[in-house]
Amino acid sequence: MSNSREPNELNELERITARGESGEGSPPTLDAEAVVLREGWNAWGKLLDSANCDFDETACLNRLRASLENQPNAPRASRFPNAWILRWSVLATVAASLFAALVVWRTVINTQATDTSAEHNLATQTDVPTLPSTSTTEYAWNDELDQRLDAMTDSLIYAGSEWRGYDAPYAALDQRLQDMTESLDDEPL
Amino acid sequence: MINQPLQSDAEDRLAQWVGEHGRAVRGYLLGMTRSPETADDLTQEVFRRAWEARHRYQESGNARAYLLCIADRLACDQSRRKGREQTLGDEQWRSLEPADDTFTPGESLVQTEMQQQLTIALESLSPEQRRVLLLRYYSDMSFKEIAQATESPLNTVLSHCRRGLLALRKMLVEDSP
Numbered sequence: 001m002s003n004s005r006e007p008n009e010l011n012e013l014e015r016i017t018a019r020g021e022s023g024e025g026s027p028p029t030l031d032a033e034a035v036v037l038r039e040g041w042n043a044w045g046k047l048l049d050s051a052n053c054d055f056d057e058t059a060c061l062n063r064l065r066a067s068l069e070n071q072p073n074a075p076r077a078s079r080f081p082n083a084w085i086l087r088w089s090v091l092a093t094v095a096a097s098l099f100a101a102l103v104v105w106r107t108v109i110n111t112q113a114t115d116t117s118a119e120h121n122l123a124t125q126t127d128v129p130t131l132p133s134t135s136t137t138e139y140a141w142n143d144e145l146d147q148r149l150d151a152m153t154d155s156l157i158y159a160g161s162e163w164r165g166y167d168a169p170y171a172a173l174d175q176r177l178q179d180m181t182e183s184l185d186d187e188p189l
Numbered sequence: 190m191i192n193q194p195l196q197s198d199a200e201d202r203l204a205q206w207v208g209e210h211g212r213a214v215r216g217y218l219l220g221m222t223r224s225p226e227t228a229d230d231l232t233q234e235v236f237r238r239a240w241e242a243r244h245r246y247q248e249s250g251n252a253r254a255y256l257l258c259i260a261d262r263l264a265c266d267q268s269r270r271k272g273r274e275q276t277l278g279d280e281q282w283r284s285l286e287p288a289d290d291t292f293t294p295g296e297s298l299v300q301t302e303m304q305q306q307l308t309i310a311l312e313s314l315s316p317e318q319r320r321v322l323l324l325r326y327y328s329d330m331s332f333k334e335i336a337q338a339t340e341s342p343l344n345t346v347l348s349h350c351r352r353g354l355l356a357l358r359k360m361l362v363e364d365s366p
Contacts, residue, residue, distance in 0.1 A: 068240060
């Protein structure tokens with residue numbers, strides 16, 4: 001119901017509050033009640049205009065220009081770079097500080113490591129066995145070792161031959177058993 | 190160098206806006222705040238904001254409606270900020286109005302009486318009714334546009350308008366001497 005009434009009310013209120021012919025008269029299409037409402041509207045408009053009659057547009061404009069000169073002329077969008085520069089300068093300062101701290105930290109760590117290593121070397125220097133004087137001739141030909149290797153080789157060859165000797169009786173026994181087997185095969189049952 | 194003509198154009202437009210719409214903006218703010226000083230300050234702020242947003246403003250729009258929407262937001266912010274602060278209503282506002290030197294004593298008397306009447310009329314309206322009626326009076330916006338600007342349903346806006354008109358009629362037509 002309110003929806004069907006809405007267009008009528010909208011039109012009526014727009015006619016009542018129309019500003020175009022807001023003079024003393026009222027649009028002829030208004031009914032009696034609307035005419036009274038328009039009278040009140042017009043009276044109110046006169047009061048508003050009367051209260052606002054001291055508005056000085058020149059003074060307003062001058063004051064406005066003065067206030068705009070006191071702040072950056074550029075609109076907000078153009079003032080963005082200042083904030084941008086400020087933000088990035090803060091970030092750059094923080095990053096530089098972090099980098100400097102990192103460098104100092106690494107330097108301190110390296111210095112400590114060097115000191116520790118030096119101390120360790122000093123402490124363990126006496127424990128390190130001295131190399132024999134022959135260390136320089138470590139890989140030189142050693143006749144004694146060569147002789148020992150030859151002797152070892154001979155011993156192994158001899159031991160091999162000795163093993164064959166131990167095997168001989170078993171070979172003879174084996175031969176005899178084969179002979180007996182053959183003789184038994186040849187004899188009739 | 191390239192911006193120079195644009196800057197000049199923008200300044201010309203600003204001056205044009207103040208000339209064409211300054212009175213309406215100030216009148217709206219005066220009705221909303223009922224304080225001439227606050228209305229003047231907010232009027233400056235309206236045009237300052239319009240100046241800052243001049244690159245976003247589209248010429249095809251309704252300049253007065255655009256300015257009054259800024260004024261409306263500022264007035265609402267001001268009202269919210271001052272929340273429970275005592276507004277200059279009734280007796281205070283009347284007593285603070287100085288006698289204007291540009292008027293003769295007789296004219297001053299009439300002026301004072303009209304201001305008193307206006308104060309009473311504004312007091313008889315609820316804040317919502319005052320807002321709708323002032324926007325309707327000072328802007329060229331339709332009620333649909335006012336509903337959009339105030340983010341209110343059209344029915345609500347129409348209701349505020351009708352009740353406000355009834356209050357004004359009672360105050361200024363029926364009860365007037």
